Amino acid sequence: MPEVPYPPIDPGPGAVDFDDLLDLPDEDLLGVGADLAPGTLLDAYRHGLFPMGIGEHGAPPIGWWRPELRGVLLPGALRVSRSLRRSCRRYGVTVDRAFDAVVAACADPARDGRWITDDIRRAYGTLHRLGWAHSVEVWDEGGGGRLVGGLYGVSIGGLFAGESMFRRATDASKVALVALDALVLAPSRPAAIIDTQWATPHLASLGVTEIPREEYAGRLRQALALPQIELVRSALPEGWAG
Incomplete structure (x- = not known):
């Protein structure tokens, strides 16, 4: 089993500007698309968003969610x-x-x-x-x-x-x-x-x-x-x- 690094390795920034999504109307689903690169995922969590596919059984495209509750x-x-x-x-x-x-x-x-x-x-x-x-x-x-x-x-x-x-x-x-x-x-x-x-x-x-x-x-x-x-x-x- 490979050792998990600590501190974590910084993958650099992602390709999505999640600040723009936060300016959208207050919907649970804020955006669709983009990638699942490490930098993109970490940026999303830091902005209070998380990814989940919106097709059947979570199939693409990826939705970016920020629930009201x-x-x-x-x-x-x-x-x-x-x-x-x-x-x-x-x-x-x-x-x-x-x-x-x-x-x-x-x-x-x-x-x-x-x-x-x-x-x-x-x-x-x-x-x-x-x-x-x-x-x-x-x-x-x-x-x-x-x-x-x-x-x-x-x-x-x-x-x-x-x-x-x-x-x-x-x-x-x-x-x-x-x-x-x-x-x-x-x-x-x-x-x-x-x-x-x-x-x-x-x-x-x-x-x-x-x-x-x-x-x-x-x-x-x-x-x-x-x-x-x-x-x-x-x-x-x-x-x-x-």
């Missing part, structure tokens, strides 16, 4: 039930051990609402090798170390922009989020934020809430001003499951 997990907001705490003790958790496998599982064509194309997989694989994209893996240690859940996203400063998650066993994706919360939203980083794009009922049950895009923009500025977290070498703190 943004799903976020803020420090201290995570809800961990007693049963979820037990699940956290049952599974093993790692960071960046199997990034490609996590993305492939999230892109499984058998999943409802799938949207991750081969282009998306390649683009985030490149970001991972540059040190910007990370995965949290959940393993069934009692089942021979089988990968049973996980998530992936992009880390910039104190922002973790979550892209997708999956589970193959009870609570496995929830365990990944609990671990991510412990790594990113530490008490010493009160301005950090986990961006979930939208707040689904599943995420809302864990403490994800919706905030207006204006509030998100302010929180994003604060998060981006934080030092880059060294996720790949971070250790889960004692009592991370609550």
Whole structure:
């Protein structure tokens, strides 16, 4: 497994001026087209946008989204039930051990609402090798170390922009989020934020809430001003499951 670089490698600016898009009317979908080069993706996240294909199953063209109501997990907001705490003790958790496998599982064509194309997989694989994209893996240690859940996203400063998650066993994706919360939203980083794009009922049950895009923009500025977290070498703190 190649070592993920820290600090991340700067790919240079992208080819899109996202400042122009921010001047458009307040629509969730601000633009269509452009590329998925590393600089383009990082510039988008820094401007509060994220990419998603608008064709069937996420097929091109790529849309650039900035929802009016943004799903976020803020420090201290995570809800961990007693049963979820037990699940956290049952599974093993790692960071960046199997990034490609996590993305492939999230892109499984058998999943409802799938949207991750081969282009998306390649683009985030490149970001991972540059040190910007990370995965949290959940393993069934009692089942021979089988990968049973996980998530992936992009880390910039104190922002973790979550892209997708999956589970193959009870609570496995929830365990990944609990671990991510412990790594990113530490008490010493009160301005950090986990961006979930939208707040689904599943995420809302864990403490994800919706905030207006204006509030998100302010929180994003604060998060981006934080030092880059060294996720790949971070250790889960004692009592991370609550």
